[in-house]
Amino acid sequence: MGRSGMRSTLCGVAMAGLPTSMHEVPATWSARVVLNSAHDAAMLARVAGHYGLAAGSESGDRHEVAVVELGAHALTALRNAGVAVEVDEMETARIARFQAQQGPSHASPSTPSRSQRSAVPNAFHSVSACYRGVSRIQTDMEELERHYPQLARVTLVGQTWSQRQATTLRDLATRVLPARWAAALPDRFGRGRRYGIVALVLGNRMALRRRAMPRMVITAGLHARELASSEAAMRFAEWLVRGYGQDATATWLLDHNEFHFVVHANPDGRAMAEQGVLARGGGWRKNLNVVDGHCSTSPVDSGVDLNRNFVHGWGGNSPHASSNDPCDETYRGPAPLSEPESQALTQYIAGIRGDDGEYHGGVLRDLRAERNDGDGSNVMRADYPGPADYPGLYVDLHSFGGWILWPDGGGGVSALAQRMAWHTRYRATQRLHYPVEGESTAMFRAALGVPALVVELAKSFYEPCYEFQRTTLPPALDALRYAARTLRAPRMLARGPDVTSVRLSAARVRQGEVVTIAATLDGDRYRYDRGLRGQPAVPRNLPRRVLTAHASVRVMPDDASVRPIALRVIERRGAAAEVSGTLDTTHLPAGRHLVFVQGVGWGGVRGAPDAVFLDIAP
Known part of the structure; x- marks a missing residue:
């Protein structure tokens, strides 16, 4: 045209x-x-x-x-x-x-009025009130820590670029914004943050002291304008904490796993986005590095794209996977891990890389099946796969598009991606229409061997609250709950039959009574996508017929210390099956117990377990 x-x-x-x-x-x-x-x-x-x-x-x-x-x-x-x-x-x-409606950048080009300036701190009006900002999220995290001290704690991940400069966001914003926009920002802009990048850590502290736990790390908001990603992460965290003791699934997940939520991985950029400060083509995307990332032709396009700044693949061979032009939204920075935000996330999640090529001290363990070959090279090796039973998962939430993605050499996570796609109705594929290099999932998959996924939520950067809360959020939470149930070995458990419901003949019995356990299992629940044209073929995970199921009390059925209860198949419907068995409560102490069920498919492949509460009276 x-x-x-x-x-x-x-x-x-x-x-x-x-x-x-x-x-x-x-x-x-x-x-x-x-x-x-x-x-x-x-x-x-x-x-x-x-x-x-x-x-x-x-x-x-x-x-x-x-x-x-x-x-x-x-x-x-x-x-x-x-x-x-x-x-x-x-x-x-x-x-x-x-x-x-978001802030001064779309106001009249004339000097803003006093009413316009006073409205800036509350820039998120009714159209986007569901998307909590940096200060509000940190306050809500602290409230969870205060109300649930045995389950939640807030910890510092690291500093942002503006904090490294020992100045305020408002001072930095005046360098990159037109004068009429900068004048509309309140004096306290950016000063309400008591921390830099923080993580909300969830798990039953009493259980964590007894044994090492599988860990799930969720990052969100690497791109500041992607509002749905941070809100979805926080909603999942709140469901876990507030459901403890009330919801059996939330309870056993916190008893048997540890969760780390970095809800705002780019708080500087998000603070700019909250003010409605728009860069070319949309809201603020990058961090606030206005020195290395300074764009002289369009100052509001300054900054570094944090999801192009990680080590693995940085500045690779693909000409369109990232940019060396600070004015581009995919500017990768002057060097890998040049930004305080990507440095902090790497050290927190992976730890520090030693002379042996291994990472030590991070939240997720380095369990690559092979090690450095002894030549002293410090070059990242992407061909070190993690074990099939790696106990943990890394998920990076973005928006928008409706995708579930995994990095090249993803190490067998296609089954998990297709399971999550079944819940969300998203497309599960390895690559998008365009390449990406220097991104977080590829970094941690290559550095640690951890299963890693990207979830692209929502249908727009600017999805209305009514659509986000009604259409986007519920299936996204279902998918994250399923992923959490696989944490003992995501690559393996996603290939087995899933427990879709667990039922007891009575939720409260007297000690010595017999309880019937019934459950529904499904060996299919995959949403297969052939992948985009011209891209590598996506492995298809075929339905696995239910062979049997096991039940147990308080510990997982596959735990070596337990003798599980066998549940027999009483009805089949394609890849789904109904199973049933009995539990004698004679030797169980009084109190509340978790009754677990786990399916087993042909070939002995186990699936993700789930549980239900059983109360036993003396």
């Missing part, structure tokens, strides 16, 4: 209900990019390499369709390259209205 066609499209969208303060040209466009050829796909990858696009996907019989949110520069680049781009006028108008 030529310039005249582009101008007519701009005018058409400007008339579709956009606020006049948007100057008739939106900052963010919602569009469908039709990939009819390899050229189209290459151009989308090239544009994504500069503008940090996120993309959902719609499959056609003869082509792929990427659903993207992009700025005018990226839209023009695709159009000039001859790629078919269809603007969604209604969604573009909705995004513009969302952005217009």
Whole structure:
């Protein structure tokens, strides 16, 4: 499309209900990019390499369709390259209205009024009130620690770039923002944060003292404008803590595992995004490194993309996986781990790399099956796989697109990804329409051998609260709950039959009574996706027929110290089965117990367990 066609499209969208303060040209466009050829796909990858696009996907019989949110520069680049781009006028108008309510960057170009300045600290109005900001999340974490001291604690992960400079976010913002925007920021902007990057650590402290636990690490908000990722992480953490003692699944997960939530991995950038400070093509994405990442042509595009700054793959061979231009949204920084945020996350999760090539002291253990070959090289080796029964999982939450992804050489996590995709109805595949290098999941998979996944939530960077809470959040929590139930060995347990429900003939009995245990198991529950055209084929995990099931009390059925109760199959429905057995409570002490059930498929492959409460009276 030529310039005249582009101008007519701009005018058409400007008339579709956009606020006049948007100057008739939106900052963010919602569009469908039709990939009819390899050229189209290459151009989308090239544009994504500069503008940090996120993309959902719609499959056609003869082509792929990427659903993207992009700025005018990226839209023009695709159009000039001859790629078919269809603007969604209604969604573009909705995004513009969302952005217009967020802060000073969409206010009148004149000097802001006193009322406008006073409104900035509460920039998240009703349209986005469900997305808690940095200060609110840290306050809520501290409240959980105060109310549940045996289950929750807040710990410092590390500093942000602005804290390293010993200055305030407001002072830094004045370097990169137009004067009329910077003037609207409150004096206390950025000073309410008592910490830098913090983690909420969950687990039953009494149980943790007795034995080493599998650990799940969830990071969110590496890209500041991705509001849904941080909120989903915090909602999952709150479900775990508040469900303890009330919900059997939440209770046994905290008794048998440890969880680490870095809800805002980029708090500097998120603080900018909370003020409605928009960079090219959308909300603030990068961190606030306005020195190495200074963009002279467009100061509001400054910063480093933290998810291109990790060691593994940094500055690799793919020309569009990251950028060396500070003005691009995928700017990878001057060196791997150049940013305090990526340094802090690496040290917290992996630890410090020793002369032997192994990492020590992190939350997740280095359990790569092979070690450094003794040549003294410090180069990251991506071909050191972790063991099949690695006890732990790393999940990095992003938005948007509806994807569940794993890094190259992901080490057999496709089954887990397809299980989680069954809950969310997302697409589970290894790669997107565009390459990514220097990202966190590839880093920790390669450095530690840990199973690692990316979950791209939501349908927009600016998803309304009613849609997030009704459509996006519930299945996302289901998927995270399932993943947590596999923590003893995610690569293996995701291949076995899943326990979809556990029932007892009576939830409260007297000591000595016999209880019937019934459960439903499903050996399928995979959502298979062949992957995008031109990408490596995705392994298909076939349904595994239920062979039998085991039950136990207080400890897992596969624990070496327990003699499990055999449950027999009483009905089959394809890959699903109903199982049943009996439990004699004569030798069980009075009190509340967890009754576990775990399925076993053909080949002896076990699945993710689940549990139910049983109360025994004397």
